[in-house]
Amino acid sequence: MQETTTRGSVRARRVWLVGAAAAVIAAGRTTHLVGSGPVAGLLGDALYAVMVYLVLAFLLPRSGALVIGACALALCTCVELFQLTGLPALWADSFWPARLVLGAGFDPLDLIAYALGAGLATAGDLVFARQRRNV
Numbered sequence: 001m002q003e004t005t006t007r008g009s010v011r012a013r014r015v016w017l018v019g020a021a022a023a024v025i026a027a028g029r030t031t032h033l034v035g036s037g038p039v040a041g042l043l044g045d046a047l048y049a050v051m052v053y054l055v056l057a058f059l060l061p062r063s064g065a066l067v068i069g070a071c072a073l074a075l076c077t078c079v080e081l082f083q084l085t086g087l088p089a090l091w092a093d094s095f096w097p098a099r100l101v102l103g104a105g106f107d108p109l110d111l112i113a114y115a116l117g118a119g120l121a122t123a124g125d126l127v128f129a130r131q132r133r134n135v
């Protein structure tokens with residue numbers, strides 16, 4: 001019986017994560033289409049970190065929120081630092097979707113946005129997990 005409950009909770013968590021990802025994609029597209037300037041850029045970067053968190057949580061549904069948050073921040077930081085090589089910009093010039101995943105140019109402010117996004121995603125996951133346990 002425990003195994004069935006665990007499978008059910010993993011399935012429910014993944015459904016919730018897909019819904020959250022859809023909301024983040026909508027928010028990101030809206031930010032991209034409506035917003036401009038540094039605030040929109042930072043919001044977009046924070047949403048990128050939230051999306052990385054959601055993807056990792058989907059792939060590793062039994063992992064703790066703090067572990068997923070740390071991994072999301074580490075991955076986002078690695079992607080940002082990789083931009084210093086110039087390769088993501090080169091790849092984005094020849095295959096535009098690469099820009100969505102890898103970006104194109106290094107900006108140290110992006111690291112702050114990633115920390116905020118990963119932190120908020122982690123906090124939100126912890127709050128929702130507590131609510132699910134109390135129901």
